[in-house]
Amino acid sequence: DAGVTQSPTHLIKTRGQQVTLRCSPKSGHDTVSWYQQALGQGPQFIFQYYEEEERQRGNFPDRFSGHQFPNYSSELNVNALLLGDSALYLCASSWDMGNTEAFFGQGTRLTVV
């Protein structure tokens, strides 16, 4: 079992650009959550996808959007990048019906210049 995998591992973008990050959940998991972790801070919940729909959303602007595919993989899109969007973006997967623990990927380090 490969666990939760994220791509790419590192990314540098220019302010104003758009970025797409990808996540493949752990085998058997159907729920994907995205978190933003600024340097020296704890992860902050962005949103969660289940059955290809956004089920919950944290306090993030509409510039942050996502998608979940039939195979449960997910994308996080961020438009009009700001310098403050520089962070480690983490994907976590879990199995909804079991209300189980969340397993995190290694993250994507996004740097906006």
Next chain:
Amino acid sequence: QQQVKQSPQSLIVQKGGIPIINCAYENTAFDYFPWYQQFPGKGPALLIAIRPDVSEKKEGRFTISFNKSAKQFSLHIMDSQPGDSATYFCAARVPGANNLFFGTGTRLTVIP
């Protein structure tokens, strides 16, 4: 508003010592309290978790103590080792949801 408050921000102990990390919460609806360990450049990894119907849980060298009335919980690491040097996060979850509210983290350094 920080839903889960964590202290201290950093901690240095000698090998074999017992570091203690504390967390406090306000939302009494939280029903699941995990602790995560994170190494630089890696994602958080679940260490141990507790539900509010028990006051203590042990897994190997890691122990969670939970005080429901005080709305506090803590992580104790027995016989700490240099390999335990990492950042530790407490978290909490609302029933029926899988999103976690994290503390701000504690950077632990275990000196050989």
